[in-house]
Every structure is written in structure tokens, then in C-alpha cells.
Amino acid sequence: KAGVTQTPRYLIKTRGQQVTLSCSPISGHRSVSWYQQTPGQGLQFLFEYFSETQRNKGNFPGRFSGRQFSNSRSEMNVSTLELGDSALYLCASSLAGGGATDTQYFGPGTRLTVL
Amino acid sequence: QQQVKQSPQSLIVQKGGIPIINCAYENTAFDYFPWYQQFPGKGPALLIAIRPDVSEKKEGRFTISFNKSAKQFSLHIMDSQPGDSATYFCAASGNTGTASKLTFGTGTRLQVTL
Numbered sequence: 001k002a003g004v005t006q007t008p009r010y011l012i013k014t015r016g017q018q019v020t021l022s023c024s025p026i027s028g029h030r031s032v033s034w035y036q037q038t039p040g041q042g043l044q045f046l047f048e049y050f051s052e053t054q055r056n057k058g059n060f061p062g063r064f065s066g067r068q069f070s071n072s073r074s075e076m077n078v079s080t081l082e083l084g085d086s087a088l089y090l091c092a093s094s095l096a097g098g099g100a101t102d103t104q105y106f107g108p109g110t111r112l113t114v115l
Numbered sequence: 116q117q118q119v120k121q122s123p124q125s126l127i128v129q130k131g132g133i134p135i136i137n138c139a140y141e142n143t144a145f146d147y148f149p150w151y152q153q154f155p156g157k158g159p160a161l162l163i164a165i166r167p168d169v170s171e172k173k174e175g176r177f178t179i180s181f182n183k184s185a186k187q188f189s190l191h192i193m194d195s196q197p198g199d200s201a202t203y204f205c206a207a208s209g210n211t212g213t214a215s216k217l218t219f220g221t222g223t224r225l226q227v228t229l
Contacts, residue, residue, distance in 0.1 A: 004158070033215050043159070043204065043219035056216045090158050094215065104217065106151075106158030 002027065004093050004107035012113045018079040021110045025072050025093030031055075032074040033104060034066060037088040046089075049074050050096070078112075086114045118142050119207050121220025128195055129228055136190045136223045138205035143186070145207040149217070150179065150190050153202045162203075163190075195227045 005024045013019050025032050033056075034046040045058040049068035066076045072093075078085055088111050092104040120139045128134045138148075146167055151159035165172045165179045165188065172179045176193040192199055205220040 031215055033217075035217075035219075042221045043206075043217075045216045045218070048215040050215075058216070092158075092217075103149075103161050103164075104215070106160065108156070108158050 004091055004105055006089075006091050006107040006110050008110060009108065010111045010113075012115060013081050014115050015081055015083060017081050018077065019081060019112060021076045021078075021089055021091075021112075023074045023076070023091030023093075023107060025074070025091075026105055029093035029095055029105075030072055031094045031096055031102075032068055032072065033092045033094075034074070034076050035090040035092065035106075036060070037090055037109070038086075043090070046076070081114045083114050085112065087112060118145075118218050119205060119220045121205050121223060123223060124221070125224040125226075127226045127228060130196060132195050132227070134192050134195055134199075134225055134227075136203055136205070136225075137187065138189065138220050139185075139187045140207050140218075141186065142207070142209065142218075144209040145218075147208045148179070148181065148188050149206050149208075150177070151204045151206060151219075153204065153222075159204060192225075195225075197227045197229060200225060200227050 007022045031050045033048040037043045048056040052068045063079045068074045088109040090109045091107045094102045094104045118141050149164035150162045152162045153159040163174045163177045167183045178191040181188045203223045206217040
């Protein structure tokens with residue numbers, strides 16, 4: 001079974017621009033979560049989508065948004081990019097949304113650099 | 116607010132040694148505690164996970180010890196190998212409503228030398 005795929009793998013943008021990242025979950029997985037990984041803040045939860053609905057949200061500004069499609073694929077959008085948004089953005093999928101019996105599988109991430 | 120504290124930040128052990136990584140949590144609603152391993156350029160991969168109704172879980176060379184009263188848990192890697200050199204993250208998540216939201220520790224960079 002193919003793993004979680006994320007595109008693109010690398011992105012370079014300038015301040016003020018917006019960016020869209022894509023995540024394809026493992027076949028059959030309905031939950032997709034997004035995390036931001038930086039050297040200073042570590043891994044931080046952005047949001048989770050399940051059946052096309054945002055089910056959980058972390059403490060990030062409204063510039064960070066996402067959506068999920070009927071095939072469970074998910075996109076994450078960051079508007080008005082800031083230098084501090086430079087990070088590795090990780091997507092994780094699971095069957096139904098985590099917890100003791102529901103492993104989250106991570107993709108390789110998209111490395112975003114904001115200049 | 117950091118809800119999962121992880122230590123040490125880095126660790127160097129010789130091949131065959133037993134590195135131990137410790138984590139402490141604050142939120143008593145957490146009921147699922149996974150450990151992830153991350154190699155450079157890769158996403159985190161689940162190693163082993165535990166629920167608070169057991170005090171220890173072993174999978175291969177990896178063991179989690181869990182102390183519910185102290186709100187602490189640790190990862191032991193038996194007979195460590197150079198291939199175990201990676202960054203290890205502990206994590207925690209809550210009940211069904213927030214089960215998908217993993218709160219991660221800050222990570223431990225492990226180096227296993229020959």
C-alpha cells in the first residue's frame with residue numbers, strides 16, 4: 001500500500017505570497033492532520049480534517065487554512081507568508097483520527113522556505 | 116504552553132548501549148502515548164505506543180515504561196545500533212474528541228557510535 005504523499009517536496013516563496021501544499025493520504029484513510037516542524041518550536045499541530053470537515057484546530061493564525069476533498073486528499077494554504085513560516089510541513093493520515101488504536105502515518109513533508 | 120517535556124535534548128551512546136529518553140506530561144486527559152523516530156529528510160515514523168493502563172510495553176528492542184502517578188514515560192532502546200541514530204519524539208493525545216491532535220515533545224537527537 002502506498003504511503004502518505006506530499007507535493008511539492010520543496011518550495012521557495014517570498015514574503016507576502018501565498019502557498020498551497022497538497023497531501024494524499026494512505027488509501028482508505030479518512031483523517032488527515034497537518035503539522036508544522038521548526039527547529040525552534042518543534043512539531044506543532046495545525047489542524048485535522050475528517051470526512052471533509054475540520055475536526056480539530058491548533059493555535060495558529062487564520063492565515064493557515066485547509067480543506068479536504070471527497071477522496072480524502074487534503075490541501076493546506078498559507079496566505080501572506082512571513083519569514084517565520086519557513087518550516088517543514090508534515091501531513092499525517094489515519095483511518096479515523098488517531099488515538100490508541102489508530103496510528104498516524106506521516107508523509108515526508110514539504111520544506112517551505114520564505115525569503 | 117509545552118504540555119510534553121522531553122529530555123535529554125541529545126544523547127551519544129556506544130553500540131550495544133541502552134539509551135533512555137524521558138518524557139513528562141501535564142494534561143491528565145492524555146491517554147495515548149506514542150514514540151516516533153525521524154531520520155533526516157523523512158517524516159516521523161511510529162515506533163511504539165502505550166496506553167496508561169499498562170506500565171510497560173516491549174516491541175523488539177524498544178521498550179516503553181509508563182508511570183501514571185508521576186505522569187512520566189520513557190523509551191529504552193536495547194542493544195542500540197548505529198542505524199538507530201535518529202531523532203526521537205515522544206507524543207501524547209487525549210480522548211476521542213481530540214485523539215488526532217498529537218502533542219509532541221521537543222525531540223532527542225540520538226547518535227550511536229561504533
